[in-house]
Amino acid sequence: MPLHIAIGLVLCGSKILIAQRSIDKHQGGKWEFPGGKVETGETALQAVVRELAEEVGLALEEAQAEFVGELNYQYPELSIRFSLFAFKVSTQCAIAREGQLIDWVEVTQLDSLTFPAANREMIERLNHFLGLGEYHVARCL
Numbered sequence: 501m502p503l504h505i506a507i508g509l510v511l512c513g514s515k516i517l518i519a520q521r522s523i524d525k526h527q528g529g530k531w532e533f534p535g536g537k538v539e540t541g542e543t544a545l546q547a548v549v550r551e552l553a554e555e556v557g558l559a560l561e562e563a564q565a566e567f568v569g570e571l572n573y574q575y576p577e578l579s580i581r582f583s584l585f586a587f588k589v590s591t592q593c594a595i596a597r598e599g600q601l602i603d604w605v606e607v608t609q610l611d612s613l614t615f616p617a618a619n620r621e622m623i624e625r626l627n628h629f630l631g632l633g634e635y636h637v638a639r640c641l
């Protein structure tokens with residue numbers, strides 16, 4: 501059974517909230533999107549709202565979430581199913597409640613930061629969700 505993780509893609513204008521994973525954890529020291537394990541009896545949506553409150557002090561409502569998608573990723577040591585939810589917020593009022601480093605970065609700069617391997621596809625899904633995917637320039641006849 502894969503581990504089920506709920507991820508919050510918290511957007512404020514063109515920026516997104518990221519946090520640094522503590523060094524002693526799986527994929528420690530890398531950047532992450534806030535989120536965590538879906539607990540027994542909880543939906544992924546309930547989990548993401550809880551994790552965003554616990555980790556970065558955001559009081560969000562389930563109704564504010566926009567479902568972005570699900571993705572599976574197989575680390576050599578761990579198989580994970582991620583449920584991705586976007587939240588559009590109007591102020592950057594997150595606080596690092598677990599002593600972690602947090603930052604708001606341009607979505608277009610995510611590619612230049614070090615994330616766990618699973619995040620490559622997560623970022624692609626996010627870009628697609630935001631309409632920032634690949635554009636095919638129409639050729640004029």
Ligand SMILES: Nc1nc2c([nH]c(=O)n2[C@@H]2O[C@H](COP(=O)(O)OP(=O)(O)OP(=O)(O)O)[C@@H](O)[C@H]2O)c(=O)[nH]1
Nearest residue numbers: 505507525526527532533534535536537580616618619
């Ligand atoms: N939160 C989060 N986890 C990620 C991301 N990318 C990624 O591979 N993961 C992996 O997904 C799992 C998430 O676990 P977590 O450490 O956030 O779980 P949690 O908040 O419940 O923490 P806990 O272990 O302290 O109770 C980890 O194995 C982590 O390496 C990401 O962007 N955000």
Ligand SMILES: [Mg+2]
Nearest residue numbers: 534535536537
């Ligand atoms: Mg977490």
